[in-house]
Amino acid sequence: MHLDELATRIDAISARYAEIHGVRRSPEWALLKLTEEVGELAQAHLTATGQSKDRGLDPEEQRQEVAAELGDVIGMCLVFARQAGIDVEAAVAEKWLPHERPPGDAVR
Template sequence: MHLNDIARRIENLSIQDAEGYGISRSADWALLKLTEEVGELAQAHLTATGQNRDRGISADEQRQVVADELGDVLGMSLVYARQLGIDPEVATAEKWFRHEAAPAASVE
């Protein structure tokens, strides 16, 4: 599955949730939600790494909470990109892959 396919599916879920709760979606809203999710990821990380109270859950459960929060961060990043009309696949490739070293020419 491609990132744009995932983004489309998450966008549809976000629209459904917003309609259900009477939320007006915008780029501002998406950025604030993304910020909220990053905070929740930070809290989960602190808990999973023993830097916060353990909340009475096992290490495996803590790891799952981190994974879930990371999923929220990624999902809201995609929603934010779509709100701004940014193709997340292109944006990611242009930002990250331009730093890849060109393959060395082979010498025979």
């Protein structure tokens, strides 16, 4: 699945959530939700790495929580991009891919 297709599907889920709960979606709302999700990812990571209480979860459940929260962060990044009118594939390619090195090129 391409990132754009994933973004379309996640954005539709977000729109349905907003409709059900009476939320007005905007770039500001999406950015705040993204910030909330990053905080939850940090909390899950701290728990999984023994830097916070275990919350009654075993190590596998803690790993699953980190993965789930990462999914939320990525999903909200995609929602924010849609709300802000950003082509996420182009933005990532323009930011990261110019730094690629040819195979065998030494890191300097």
